[in-house]
Amino acid sequence: MTVRLPQDVEVRQVVETIHERYPQAEAVARRQVSEEEDPSEQIQRVWTDELTDRQRTVVETAYFSGFFEWPRDTTGGEVAESLGISTPTFSEHLRSAEKKLFAGILDEPAE
Secondary structure (H helix, E strand, O other): OOOOOOOOOOHHHHHHHHHHHOOOOOOOOOOOOOOOOOHHHHHHHHHHHHOOHHHHHHHHHHHHOOOOOOOOOOOHHHHHHHHOOOHHHHHHHHHHHHHHHHHHHHOOOOO
């Protein structure tokens, strides 16, 4: 089993308590790790720190115009026109933002 404990907990006491209940149990490894970022914090960090202003604008406009609904309420071309950009530019901004957000969720570095 893997046990995660706060830093202020006495590890030896926990190991001894487990061993009292399960004598066959054996501590194999002990690692000190830093706290992982909460997934919602990861997404928020990517949203604010890694997406450009234009990428955020494109995603928000697409979202609020129903682009992500099924069936779509609006097309990529219509969203692009409302932003005054070409459809390929809209797609480029959207795909770049999606890649960064998914990389943040999957904990892979975004390029």
